[in-house]
Amino acid sequence: MAELKSNLPQGTLDLLILKAVAFDPVHGYAIAQRLEQVSRGVVQVPEGSLYPALHRLENRGLLAADWKKTDTGREAKFYRLTRKGRKQLEAEAAGWQRLTEAIGLILGMADGGAQ
Amino acid sequence: MNWWSRLWRRKRMEEQLEKELRFHLDQHAGDLMEHGHSVAEAQREARLALGGPEQVKEKCRDARGTRWAEELIQDTRYALRSFRQRPGFVAVTLLVLALGIGATTVMFAVINSVLLKPLPFPEPDRIVVVHGFDEHFGEFWGFSYPDFLDVSHASRSLALAAWTYGGGTISAPGKPEYVDGRLISAELFATLGVVPECGRAFRRDEDRPGAAPVAMISYALWQRRFAGERSAVGKRLIYDGKTYVITGVAPAGFQLSGEADVFTPLGRSTDLRMQNRGARFIQVVARLARGITLTQAQAEVTLISRHLARQYPASNAGLSLRLHPLLQDVVKDVRGTLWLLLSAVGVVLLIACVNIAGLFLTRAISRERELAMRVALGAGRGRLVRQCITESGVLGLCGGLLGIFAAAVSVRPFITFWPHGLPRADEIHIDWRVLCFAAGVSVLCGLFFGLTPALRVPMHGLEQALRAGGRTISGRSQRMQAAFVVSEITLAFVLLIAAGMLVHTLLALSVLNPGFNAHNVLTGRFALSPKTLANPSAIRAAWQDVLDRARRLPGVEFAALADIIPMREGENVLMYRATPNPLPPYQEPFALASSVSPDYLKVMGIPLLEGRFFTEFDREGTAPVVVIDENLAQHAFGQRAVVGKRLWIPDMGPAPVQIVGVVGHVRHWGLAGDDQSRVHDQMYYPFAQVPVPLLHFFSSVMSITLRTRTSPLSIVEPLQRELRGASGDQALYEVRSMERLVSASLDQQRFLSLLFGIFAALALLLACVGLYGVIAYLTAQRTSEFGVRMAIGASVRDIMRLVLWHSLKMAIAGVAAGIVAALAAGRMLQHVVEGMRPVNVETVAVMIALLMTSALLASFVPARRASLIDPATTLRQE
Numbered sequence: 001m002a003e004l005k006s007n008l009p010q011g012t013l014d015l016l017i018l019k020a021v022a023f024d025p026v027h028g029y030a031i032a033q034r035l036e037q038v039s040r041g042v043v044q045v046p047e048g049s050l051y052p053a054l055h056r057l058e059n060r061g062l063l064a065a066d067w068k069k070t071d072t073g074r075e076a077k078f079y080r081l082t083r084k085g086r087k088q089l090e091a092e093a094a095g096w097q098r099l100t101e102a103i104g105l106i107l108g109m110a111d112g113g114a115q
Numbered sequence: 116m117n118w119w120s121r122l123w124r125r126k127r128m129e130e131q132l133e134k135e136l137r138f139h140l141d142q143h144a145g146d147l148m149e150h151g152h153s154v155a156e157a158q159r160e161a162r163l164a165l166g167g168p169e170q171v172k173e174k175c176r177d178a179r180g181t182r183w184a185e186e187l188i189q190d191t192r193y194a195l196r197s198f199r200q201r202p203g204f205v206a207v208t209l210l211v212l213a214l215g216i217g218a219t220t221v222m223f224a225v226i227n228s229v230l231l232k233p234l235p236f237p238e239p240d241r242i243v244v245v246h247g248f249d250e251h252f253g254e255f256w257g258f259s260y261p262d263f264l265d266v267s268h269a270s271r272s273l274a275l276a277a278w279t280y281g282g283g284t285i286s287a288p289g290k291p292e293y294v295d296g297r298l299i300s301a302e303l304f305a306t307l308g309v310v311p312e313c314g315r316a317f318r319r320d321e322d323r324p325g326a327a328p329v330a331m332i333s334y335a336l337w338q339r340r341f342a343g344e345r346s347a348v349g350k351r352l353i354y355d356g357k358t359y360v361i362t363g364v365a366p367a368g369f370q371l372s373g374e375a376d377v378f379t380p381l382g383r384s385t386d387l388r389m390q391n392r393g394a395r396f397i398q399v400v401a402r403l404a405r406g407i408t409l410t411q412a413q414a415e416v417t418l419i420s421r422h423l424a425r426q427y428p429a430s431n432a433g434l435s436l437r438l439h440p441l442l443q444d445v446v447k448d449v450r451g452t453l454w455l456l457l458s459a460v461g462v463v464l465l466i467a468c469v470n471i472a473g474l475f476l477t478r479a480i481s482r483e484r485e486l487a488m489r490v491a492l493g494a495g496r497g498r499l500v501r502q503c504i505t506e507s508g509v510l511g512l513c514g515g516l517l518g519i520f521a522a523a524v525s526v527r528p529f530i531t532f533w534p535h536g537l538p539r540a541d542e543i544h545i546d547w548r549v550l551c552f553a554a555g556v557s558v559l560c561g562l563f564f565g566l567t568p569a570l571r572v573p574m575h576g577l578e579q580a581l582r583a584g585g586r587t588i589s590g591r592s593q594r595m596q597a598a599f600v601v602s603e604i605t606l607a608f609v610l611l612i613a614a615g616m617l618v619h620t621l622l623a624l625s626v627l628n629p630g631f632n633a634h635n636v637l638t639g640r641f642a643l644s645p646k647t648l649a650n651p652s653a654i655r656a657a658w659q660d661v662l663d664r665a666r667r668l669p670g671v672e673f674a675a676l677a678d679i680i681p682m683r684e685g686e687n688v689l690m691y692r693a694t695p696n697p698l699p700p701y702q703e704p705f706a707l708a709s710s711v712s713p714d715y716l717k718v719m720g721i722p723l724l725e726g727r728f729f730t731e732f733d734r735e736g737t738a739p740v741v742v743i744d745e746n747l748a749q750h751a752f753g754q755r756a757v758v759g760k761r762l763w764i765p766d767m768g769p770a771p772v773q774i775v776g777v778v779g780h781v782r783h784w785g786l787a788g789d790d791q792s793r794v795h796d797q798m799y800y801p802f803a804q805v806p807v808p809l810l811h812f813f814s815s816v817m818s819i820t821l822r823t824r825t826s827p828l829s830i831v832e833p834l835q836r837e838l839r840g841a842s843g844d845q846a847l848y849e850v851r852s853m854e855r856l857v858s859a860s861l862d863q864q865r866f867l868s869l870l871f872g873i874f875a876a877l878a879l880l881l882a883c884v885g886l887y888g889v890i891a892y893l894t895a896q897r898t899s900e901f902g903v904r905m906a907i908g909a910s911v912r913d914i915m916r917l918v919l920w921h922s923l924k925m926a927i928a929g930v931a932a933g934i935v936a937a938l939a940a941g942r943m944l945q946h947v948v949e950g951m952r953p954v955n956v957e958t959v960a961v962m963i964a965l966l967m968t969s970a971l972l973a974s975f976v977p978a979r980r981a982s983l984i985d986p987a988t989t990l991r992q993e
Contacts, residue, residue, distance in 0.1 A: 028135060029142040048166030051136065052174035059180055067131075077135045 013053050015096060016043070018062065018081065018089040025066065025080040028054055054079060062088050125185065132175055136168055186498070190505035197506065205510070208471050211881070212514025212560060215464035217521030220545075220553040222457040224526050227552075228543040230450060234442050235542065237308035238402075242441040243409065245275065245399040245416065250433050252793065257395025259430070260381070260388070262423060263300075266399075266436070269419045272412040273401040273438075276306035277381055278371055282815070283355030284642050284844055285377070289340045291844035293642045294376035296354070298384055304365075306402045312337070314348035314363025321362075322382035330359035331378040334367040352377070356645025368541060372398075387808055392430040400441060413438050445538050451947035452867070459610060459874050464560070466606050466878050470885040472564035473599040475507060477892050479568030480592055486571075503569035504562065511561020512554075519545075519553045534862030567595070596889045597925055603885045604929025605936070607878035608966055612937035613944060614875035615958040617868040620951050624864060629857050630781035631681065632720030636853035637827035638680050638820045641838070642846045651807045654814050658802070661845075662712065664837050665821060670830050673822040675715035676802050679707070680818050681783045682856040688794050691764045693751040695771065706747055706796035707783055708764075710805055710813060716778065718822045719853075726758035726776030733775075734803035739767065742776040747796035762798075772800070785860030787950030819847075827852045867948060879966070882929075883973035890922050891977040901981050902989030914982040922974035926967055934959075 020031045020038075031054075032045045057063040062085035068078045081089065140161045147157035165171060176182065198205045233239040245266075248254050258266075258277065267275040281296035301322035304311065312334055321329050330352055332340075341347035352359045354377050365378065381397070388394035403412055416436040424431045479486075486499060523545050530540050537543075571592070641661065647653040658676060665674040679685050689708040692698060713729045715721075724745060733740050741762060748757045761771035781797060782789035805813050823830055835847050894901075901914055941954040 027138070029139045046166075047139070047164050048171050048174075051139075051171055052178045055175045055178040059178060074138065074141075075134070076138050077131065 012096075013045070013049060014057060015089070015092045016045075017050075017053055017057060018085055019093070021063065021079050022081050022086070022089060025068070025078040027070070027076040027078050029076075031079070057085070061085075125181075128179070132172055136165070136171065140165060140168075186501070187505065190502045191509055193502065194506040194509045198510070204474065208474070208510055209514050209517060211467045211471065212511065212557075213517035213521050214877075215460075215467040216515050216518025216553060216556055216560070217525065218460045219457070219464050219556060220518055220522035220549060221526050221529055222453070222460050223552045224522060224545050224549045225530070225537070225543055226453050226457055227546070227548055229537065229539045230442075230446055230453060231548075232542065234445070234539075239442065240440065241403040242307065243273070243401050243403065243412070243438045244441055244444045245273075245401055246437045246439065247395060248435045248437045250435075254437055255395065256398055258397040258399045259392045259395050260397055261390065261392045262395075262431070263397055263399055265423060266416065266419055269422075270401075270412075270415060272404050272407040272415045274302060274306055274404065275399055275401045276300050276303040277397045277399050278303055279381065279397050280372075281377075281379065282375075282642075283377070284645055284846055285336075285340075285352065285354050286356070286645060286844045287351075287353040291846065293640075293846035293848045294336065294354075295374065296377040296379065297371050297375045298381040299371075299378050300381045303400070306400060308402075309366060309369060311363035312366045313345050314361065316363055317380050322380040324383055324385075326380065326383045328357055328359045328383070329362045329380065330354060331363045331365055332361055333365050333369065333374065333376045333378075335374070336376040337364045353645075354379075356648055386812060388812075392427055401438075409438055409440070449537060452863070455867075455943060455947050456870060459613070459871060462606050462610055463874050463877055463881075464556070466603050466881045466885075468560050468563050469599050469603050469606075470881050471510075471560075472567055473596060473603075473885050473888060475564050475568045476571075476592070476596060476599070477888065479503070479571050483571065500569040504565040507565025507568075508558065508561035511557045511559075511564075514560065515553055515557025518557065519550065522549075522553065532866070534866045535859070593893065596893070600882070600886050600889050600925050601928045601932065603878075603882040604926055604966065604970070605933035607875070607882040608930050608933035608962070609937045609940050610871065610875040610878045611962040611966060612933075612954065612959060613940045614868070614871040615962045616941055616944060616952065616954060617864065617871050617948070619955065619958050620948070621861065621864045621868045623952055624786045624861055624950050627782065627786045629681070629786060630721060630779050631853070633853035633857045635823045635825075635827055636718060636720075636820060637823060637830065637834075637850065638677075638683070638818055638853060638856070639831075639834075639847045639850035640816075640818045642848070643814055644840045644842050644844050646842060646844075648811055648814060651810050654810050655803070657840075658712075658814070658817070661819060661838055665819060665834060668830060668833055668837055670823050670825045671821050672824055673714045673717045675718045675820050676712040676817050677715055677820055678710045678802070678813060678816050678818070679783075680820065680856070681719075681781050681853075682785050682860045683851070685816065686783075689764055689766050689798075691747075691751070691762050691796075691798070693760070693762060695763055704750060704796060705794050706743075706798045707794050709797070709799050710802045711799050712802050715799070715820065718820045719781075720822070721781060722779040724777045724779060725755055726774070728776050728778070729799075729801045729803075731803075733801040735807075737804075739770070739772040739804055740775045740801065741772045742778055742799045743774055744778055744780045744797040746780045747798060748777050750796055767800070785949070786857065787861060787864060787948075790950065820853075864948060864950065879969055883969050886922055886925065886970055887973040887977065890918065890974040891980075893921070894918055894977045894981040897981070898984060899989050901984050902986040905984065905986040906990060911982040914984075915978045918978035918981050919971055919974055922970050922978075923967065926970035930963055930966060 016035055017031060020026065020034050026034065028051060032047060032050055035043050035045050054063065058065055058079070061082060063079045064082050065077050065079050067075050070076050140158070143161035143164060144154075144157040147160050148154060152160065162168070176185075234242070236242060244256075245258065246254050246256055247258060260277070263275065263277045267277075277300040279298050281298045282294060283296060284291055284293050299317070301317040301319045304316035311331065314331070316331065317329060320326060332347070332352065337343055337347055341350070348361055348363060350361050352361055359377075359379065388396055401412075403409065416438065420431070420435045424434055489499060490496065526543065526545065530537055530543055533540070643654065643657050643661075647657040662674050662676065665671060679687055687708050687710075688705050690703045691706050692703060697703075711729070713731060713733075716723060716728045725748075726742075728742055729740065741764075743751075743757070743762070745755060748755050751757075751762070752760060755777055757774050757777060760774050762774060763769075763771050778799070780795075783797065784792040802813070802817070821827065821830070821834075831847075831850050838847055839845055901909075901917075904914065904917075937959075938954055945951040945953065
């Protein structure tokens with residue numbers, strides 16, 4: 001299983017966090033869970049970096065946080081996307097999309113060249 | 116949340132962080148337990164996944180962006196805690212800093228308001244003064260009225276306005292009072308851009324001969340006599356015996372070379388000099404036209420003056436005009452002194468800072484081990500440097516705050532101390548520029564004495580520092596401490612030389628003979644009753660009556676009249692020659708001419724060297740006579756025996772006047788200024804021979820002088836009562852004892868000697884404290900070395916000599932380094948201070964001796980302590 005996991009490229013953690021909180025307010029542990037589940041275990045969030053990243057995004061005004069009760073009745077810090085955060089997410093996601101396509105093309109071309 | 120509120124709610128944020136991470140761990144552990152892990156195993160697993168909670172927290176704190184501020188608070192707290200451990204050190208440092216920064220701030224506040232801030236007029240940099248300039252005599256302020264009209268008419272680049280001094284008795288409304296006045300041209304207020312408080316300034320048609328008499332009054336007079344009522348405009352004012360209609364009130368604080376209460380139009384003055392192109396008694400200010408530079412305007416007036424010189428060669432040949440910005444003209448007498456004092460104060464502050472830096476350095480050396488330990492434990496170098504600087508910065512800022520407080524309290528008293536009044540004194544305030552200056556200086560001071568210890572934070576050779584720290588010191592830091600002390604001594608030496616020269620000058624000047632006997636002499640300007648001024652014979656009778664009444668007062672020995680008084684403002688300089696034929700232009704000699712009554716010589720105690728002085732028989736109608744001083748006799752005839760010879764004085768008419776006596780020279784221009792003055796020759800002529808047309812003018816400038824048997828100031832009141840006159844409207848004003856005038860002529864020198872004396876004493880004290888500190892520290896470091904020396908046979912005296920020689924070497928180095936700067940400071944003083952003597956060997960020798968003695972005294976205690984070491988004890992400690 002270990003070899004199936006990928007290292008997160010630099011700077012992508014912020015993008016993934018933004019995406020993970022885009023649907024509904026969610027707490028830190030759930031963000032980690034969500035990312036892991038959605039990527040089918042390929043992406044494993046380094047939990048030590050998750051909270052500093054959350055705090056950084058909150059300071060930059062991309063995320064907002066409220067203390068709310070969970071289903072189990074405990075208080076947790078729920079993060080949600082701000083308007084500024086949504087814009088950032090769209091811009092970064094589009095950028096990422098373009099980049100991966102471009103990289104895919106380049107890699108495809110290399111195969112074509114060998115034929 | 117901005118960073119400030121994040122910083123403010125630090126504690127709550129810490130709690131929330133803890134709660135958030137705990138929730139994460141519990142949640143994770145809960146999930147793991149659902150998958151069948153045991154409680155302990157799940158908790159362990161969860162913690163491993165998250166990583167060290169403290170590290171995560173630290174990273175989260177970094178993410179907050181308030182790190183630097185938190186550390187600043189931490190460092191400040193640490194600094195305050197460490198100050199509390201050393202209250203003595205902190206108190207002394209703060210006191211020294213507060214004094215240094217306070218004094219510097221006071222000087223800067225004065226310079227800021229007097230020299231740097233623009234004058235309180237609209238577009239003040241466009242206002243200029245116009246001076247006459249003569250190739251032979253240099254620059255002078257005077258203008259003649261015909262020249263003013265011509266230049267004013269011809270100039271396109273300047274709007275000119277003229278004024279001159281006046282004054283008279285106001286007899287109604289209210290009781291009679293002599294006031295200063297100014298005669299002004301109609302354009303003056305508009306040129307300066309000054310708007311009257313109420314009413315209006317003069318119109319052009321009121322500023323010409325024969326116009327109806329109108330006057331403006333000062334704000335102070337308006338308050339005093341009209342209770343500040345607007346209805347004052349249009350009321351009558353009886354001034355100098357004539358009735359004027361008040362057109363307006365000048366704004367509060369309006370000055371023309373000093374305060375005046377009544378302004379009248381210059382153009383309708385009946386003064387005979389108004390028609391005389393050679394009578395230069397008018398001052399001219401002007402405003403540059405829009406888009407015209409000073410250079411362009413200067414070029415234009417140069418052309419105009421050349422034209423006038425061609426047209427009126429008798430009066431204007433060789434005469435040109437010079438323009439200067441008004442501000443420069445207003446402050447030219449104090450500019451040098453102010454900068455000089457600021458630099459002196461700055462030097463004291465610098466010494467104080469070096470001193471404190473030395474103390475900080477000593478402490479840093481003893482803390483070297485602590486710092487090395489912290490670096491070894493992982494503290495960043497930047498963090499430690501910041502901490503050192505925070506500590507000194509906090510001290511600097513506290514000192515600065517105290518300094519600003521001290522400056523705010525002392526700036527007013529300082530200004531009143533200024534001899535002969537500081538121009539623009541009422542504009543001096545502590546404003547934001549001064550506050551910025553003080554804050555900047557405090558921060559610089561803080562950085563200055565924090566930087567040296569901060570740069571000593573060890574980076575390499577930690578092991579060595581840890582092992583040796585605090586016990587042995589490197590040659591580098593020893594040299595550094597010595598350099599600090601040497602530079603303190605250098606700066607102190609410069610101030611000592613300056614103070615020594617000033618005191619030397621003051622002593623040399625104060626033993627000069629003024630040329631008269633100032634003891635028990637009273638002088639005062641006097642205004643006759645305006646009623647008598649219309650009639651020449653009434654004027655003469657009135658003056659005679661004044662003299663007779665004064666002489667009859669108990670305590671009065673002699674009484675005399677004089678138009679100019681030695682060492683007081685006011686002068687009359689006349690051209691003379693010893694032959695009937697005119698000399699080539701610019702070679703005519705000038706003499707100070709004084710119109711006096713016969714007893715003047717006895718009142719002043721001026722020695723009669725040859726011939727006689729005036730008597731009652733030298734009066735109108737008899738042969739005109741003069742008495743000259745020894746300088747004029749020597750200059751004109753090359754000898755003293757000149758009684759019976761004649762002088763030609765164009766201003767007194769074409770006929771020669773006869774010399775009847777020679778008297779001693781009087782230092783008219785002050786004890787300090789007389790030797791450098793341009794006019795060295797003096798002459799006296801009888802007031803009784805002043806021609807009738809000039810009598811009215813002369814009466815407005817005459818003073819009375821009295822020789823008394825008792826203290827002269829004790830008879831001022833009976834004198835005033837006695838001389839009030841039949842109608843009670845005669846006034847005695849500007850009453851001074853001659854002793855006060857003589858002493859006032861050295862006020863600047865005395866003031867600077869006192870200030871520099873204080874600065875030099877402070878500097879010497881600080882340098883000695885610094886020297887003591889370093890010597891004490893170094894000898895303490897060398898205890899074991901001295902122990903060894905004594906063990907192998909050095910005597911107590913040897914050790915003492917060793918230590919004293921060490922301190923003397925630093926003093927000598929300081930003097931050697933300072934001698935050039937001290938000579939330069941002496942040059943500067945000679946430019947600024949009137950009568951300043953050049954640097955002399957005696958002063959330098961005395962100051963070097965003083966410095967060396969102080970250095971030896973300062974190091975005596977440490978030397979003694981070093982010599983009392985018990986070699987056995989110190990060697991055992993090793």
